[in-house]
Amino acid sequence: MKKLLLAAMLFGTFSISYAQSYYYDDYRRSITDINWEAIIVDLVLSQTQAREIYVLNDRYDDYDSWNRVYVHNPDRWRNDRYIELERIMGREKYLKFKKKYYKGQNPVAYYNRNKNNGKKYKHGGKKVYIYQEGHGKHKHHDD
Template sequence: MKKIIIALMLVGTFGLSYAQSDYYNDYRRSITDVNWQTVAADLLLSVAQTNQLNALNDRYHDYNSWNRAYVSQPDRWREDRYYEIERILGREKYTKFKKNYYKGQNPVAVYNRNKNNYKKSKVKKNKVYKTEKKNGHHHH
């Protein structure tokens, strides 16, 4: 279960079912929340890298194609996706990417932690999540 429980508490309305579609929405948001043209410009990506990133972002055109890949392990999309991004960008640019777009945190952990943290006040978030991390839940 790991951090799913926390996400549930924050989503609240879902009771105890963290639906497959919630994972898919997280996946979509990991694409739509970032301006990839800006990323390419900021990190001086090559045309090849930019094309690979775009291809990665386009990999699953809809819920069904995504679901076929992740039906049994819906939370695996994060590791798959960010591993691919790291592979495309290379370690150095990936580190910059994380710094610029995820405040230096591992994006996998960001999506693991909870989807609504940007709505909460920063102070609260930091308190909650620093203790989280110390308890060794932070993986990858």
């Protein structure tokens, strides 16, 4: 019984940290997938705004520093980050940034849209087609 309990605890700890690493990967991609120098030039941001963006981008330079803040709610990084970017850029320039780099979507939704990509789901059951007399139509049912 003790071995089973220990195994369950280890599995739970491993799967939580594994899931959290996906969030951290999204966080890092939100920084590395964008050419911040080009944004600063395109949006005509001030030197102060540029510095603040670079400080924001360097805030959590490794998983441990990020995890200390987001360990209990790893999804929160998105709102925190984009609220801070909007504060730095100002509403108008932030909307231009969002339109160009996130196709007008909320960046939070942009990163959530790929959450289930790559996951394989087993769709059980066969499709069974039933002919309904008098209607001349086929229906299918998933078993």
